Amino acid sequence: MPNPIKLIIDTDPGIDDAMAIFYAAAAADIDLLGLTTIFGNVTVSQATRNALRLLEWAGLHDVPVAQGAAKPRALPPFAPSHNVHGSEGFGDMPAETPKGKAIAESAAEFLTRMAREHRGELVLCPIGPLTNIADALDLDPEFATNVARIVLMGGSLEEGGNITPHAEANIYHDPHAAERVFASGARIEMVGLDVTHRILCTAQDFNTMEAAAPRLGGMINKMSRFYLHFYTTVGKHDGCSLHDPAAVIACTHPELFTPRAVPITVACEGETSGATLIATDGRATSQVFVATRADAVKQQYMDVMAQLD
Template sequence: MTQPIKLIIDTDPGIDDTMAIFYAAGAPDIDLIGLTSIFGNVTTDQATRNALRLLEWAGLHKVPVAQGAAKPRALPAFPPSHNVHGDEGFGTIAAATPQGKMSDESAAAFLVRMAREHKGELVICPIGPLTNIAEALDLDPEFANNVSRIVLMGGSLEEGGNISPHAEANIYHDPHAAERVFASGAKIVMVGLDVTHRILCTAEDFDRLEENAPRLGGLINEMSRFYLHFYTTVGKHDGCSLHDPAAVIACTHPHLFETRAVPIAVSCLGETSGATLLSNDTRASTDVLMRVDAEAVKRQFFKVMNTLD
């Protein structure tokens, strides 16, 4: 077996963030070396608290959590997505104070330091708005070259949006940061709605997960009921999308996806704000995932998740 990849997840937990982090905690081909927190599904303070709680639930007490930006680079702060993820981010599960404490470093400083220490090896997986990644690029001109790649959950090339007709939520919540990242020259993989909308999990899938992994699978199952209910309110009755877990799986299982290499720009204006568009400048291409073996991704997800307890 090859060496596990060194991974940092930039996260706004969040129910599907929870699934992604638990997956990374259990995957033998991932060395989870840190989490950084960001606003989005919840506030940044809630995201930091939730990240610490998730690591404690998963038994990863030594993995650091660095707190990130509290608001977008240029836009006013957005309200959290409480209707999707619950008031505290975990559906109906109540807030609780974690035992651990966040790092003294900011998210951007932590990302920069880890990229230097693991030059050419570090994979960063942002599954929220890209503000922390943009700040790291601002902080260190070599950051884009030091990271191995940035595998982000966000955007859409052909699928349309999920928060507006044009935009996916993570990009919409800080389009200026996303434009900074896509124009940076870093090696970027975009795991967007073109593929994540094809990977669906049902209530029965999560019931079986709880049977196989009663403790952590039970937590996921409890959270998933809130998440699945939200999907029914927008007319989707066939399950919930595995948005964030798909991005983490793409870090280690790229063969389960088909890629199109194109330069991506982000609209920051008007009704198209947050749209990920084909760029007409000379920036480096992004590997945009366009097709997926959805059943294989689901099998991989539950293969790891079933081992968690």
């Protein structure tokens, strides 16, 4: 096996964030260097607490957590997505106080430092709003070229939105930050709704995870019930999308996705705010994943999750 990739996940945990972080903790081809936290599914303080607890549950006590932005760059703050992820982020599971604390550095400071220290090797996987990534680009002009890849969960090229008819939620919650990132010239891979809507986990899949890994798989199974119920409220009864896990899997298994080279711009106002559109200003292209081997992605996820405990 080649050397594991050096990975930082920027996250707002969140049920599918928890699924993604536990996957990264168990995957032999990932060296998880840290988590940075962002508002979105929960407040940033809740996100930091949840990130610390997830790492402690997974036995990764030495992996640092850096707290990031509490609100979007230009827009007013958004309410957390309690209807999707529960009031504390983990469905009906109560909050728990972690033993550890976040490091003193901000998310942007930690990201820029790690990108310098691991220049050309660091893969960054943002699975929430892109505010911390935009802040890192502002803090260090070389950040865009220091990172090897930014593999983000967000956006939609042809699938439409999931929070408005035009916009995917992570991009919608800070479109100005997303536009800063897509205009940066960094090597970007966009894992959006075009592919994540094709990769579904059912209640039986979560039961299978618990059977294979009773402790951590059981936690995910318990969290999933709230998440699956939300999906039924919007008319989707065939399971929940593996949004954030798909992005982490794309970091190490890009062969399971079909990319299209497209320059992306982000609408920042009006009814299309948050839409990811084809840019015409000559900016660098991003690799937008437009198709996926959905069954293979799901099997990869299930195989690694079976090794959790």
